[in-house]
Amino acid sequence: MKIDEIDKKILQHLQKDSKKTNKEIANDLKLSVTAIYERIRKLERAGVISGYVALINPEAVDKGFMVLCQIKLVQHKKDFLTKFEKEVTSLPEVIECLHVSGGFDYMLKVLVKDMDAYREFLVTKLTILDHIGSTQSIFTINKVKQSTVISL
Amino acid sequence: MKIDEIDKKILQHLQKDSKKTNKEIANDLKLSVTAIYERIRKLERAGVISGYVALINPEAVDKGFMVLCQIKLVQHKKDFLTKFEKEVTSLPEVIECLHVSGGFDYMLKVLVKDMDAYREFLVTKLTILDHIGSTQSIFTINKVKQSTVISL
């Protein structure tokens, strides 16, 4: 769909805080509530807005230890990739899995409590998967910036 | 704060869909609407819930090209790190910046329209920053899994 400047401003509002009311957004953009309402509905139906979620503080729920895990597969046939992707997707500790270019095949983002929990995850859940060649773990020292906001 | 099983279930609901009403959650958990309401308020005030956001489809807003950029600094004195972190944080294309262990210092997640836009970003915004030693770009072939949901 075509997104104009008003749509962009609405998206900026909702990306920052989806609890903002139509009224507040309408006031800010000097439009009526229904105009805002209809535009948001359109953005939702077009799939521009894919959902509304609560973000939670990882530390508060004992998942403050973030590890990036680079994975090489032993083979690269399509069904190998597909099977690996299916299995890794089902692991709740893996909140992100990207198929990437470069010296390895996949980059995983893993959230666990601490190093012990990561070791446990690696040994009992990840390296037991079929077709895994090698893994390399990169530990997060500090989350300098983490945002869900896409600039428009 | 202490989080019990009911809180966890509430968080699971809200992480999936923050538009779910207190009534729906109350019905599911067989509690009153006010009980749910008060628990959510507590989770918000304690900072367990850090916010509510709308997620948008990157492709729909011409930001479908995701690049991971590994960065080495030339020096690692504290003020060098701090200055780099401050500058890189202000770039809207960078939605994530992690200080990491391993063969490089920082891992950036960059969202742009396409390869041309990335080249432009790299040349005009990133590599002009002070103290940058080297950069290595990893291109995303496929976003196999991308979630904001932390398993509890």
Add this chain to the structure above:
DNA sequence: TATGAAAAGTGCTATAT
């Protein structure tokens, strides 16, 4: 802590321009 009922505010629909 949890409940139920009442008050205030928001979202949604229809109608109109």
Add this chain to the structure above:
DNA sequence: ATATAGCACTTTTCATA
């Protein structure tokens, strides 16, 4: 495409156990 108005629903507050 935007605005106004009325109804339904949700959130929020309060009294109570």
